[in-house]
Amino acid sequence: MKKLFFLLVVGFGLIAACKNENSAVRDEARAAIEGTEAAATTDPNASAAAAIVPAGPTTTIQFMEEEYNFGTINQGEVVSHTFKFKNTGAEPLVITDAKATCGCTVPKKPTEPIAPGETGELVVEFNSAGKSGAQTKQVTVTANTNPPQSFIRIVSDIKVKDAAAGAQ
Numbered sequence: 001m002k003k004l005f006f007l008l009v010v011g012f013g014l015i016a017a018c019k020n021e022n023s024a025v026r027d028e029a030r031a032a033i034e035g036t037e038a039a040a041t042t043d044p045n046a047s048a049a050a051a052i053v054p055a056g057p058t059t060t061i062q063f064m065e066e067e068y069n070f071g072t073i074n075q076g077e078v079v080s081h082t083f084k085f086k087n088t089g090a091e092p093l094v095i096t097d098a099k100a101t102c103g104c105t106v107p108k109k110p111t112e113p114i115a116p117g118e119t120g121e122l123v124v125e126f127n128s129a130g131k132s133g134a135q136t137k138q139v140t141v142t143a144n145t146n147p148p149q150s151f152i153r154i155v156s157d158i159k160v161k162d163a164a165a166g167a168q
Contacts, residue, residue: 058146059089059116070156073128080125083152087114089145097142098122104129105137105154124154132160 068081087093093114098107106125114120124139134157141150 056144057091058144059087059091059093061093061141061143061145061150062086062088063150063152066151067153067155068124070126070154072157072159075132075158075160076129078125078127078129079156080123081154083122083124084119085114085122086119087116090116091144092116093120093143093145095120095122095141095143097140099140099142100124101138104131105139107139107141109141122152124152126154126156128156128158131158133158 062085064084064086068083070079070081073079093116095109095114098109100107104127106127108123108125110120110122122139122141124137126135126137128135134155136153136155138151138153141152142148143150
């Protein structure tokens with residue numbers, strides 16, 4: 001019962017972090033999840049991501065950058081960035097999933113395998129509507145790599161529109 005309560009609290013903490021964007025809350029929730037990974041894998045309601053194991057041969061992926069900073073953008077602006085990566089292994093790279101920490105961030109993964117030594121692109125679009133202040137969004141990329149998940153991030157500082165200026 002205590003584990004279930006803890007997982008619910010952590011889940012609500014992540015939701016609050018996405019909406020509130022208070023970095024301290026987000027960091028605490030992330031630390032709590034990472035610290036309970038072993039316990040979460042025994043829970044039938046635990047995230048499937050913790051149990052992902054690549055099937056078949058694995059390869060390696062190298063992102064040219066793991067974080068992109070949009071700088072200051074206006075609230076409501078939709079921005080995107082293309083993350084470039086290279087298959088640095090000896091097998092074709094297959095990205096099976098790309099998920100963001102919030103619905104305001106949409107990753108678009110390649111659908112075709114990337115041959116060894118070749119490069120690919122993953123586009124991440126961020127909608128700043130309803131957001132303000134410093135924002136960090138993480139995208140989890142799942143592929144036939146070891147470890148099976150890689151992480152990329154986008155960062156921005158959202159400037160709130162001045163309601164008084166818009167009324168003139």
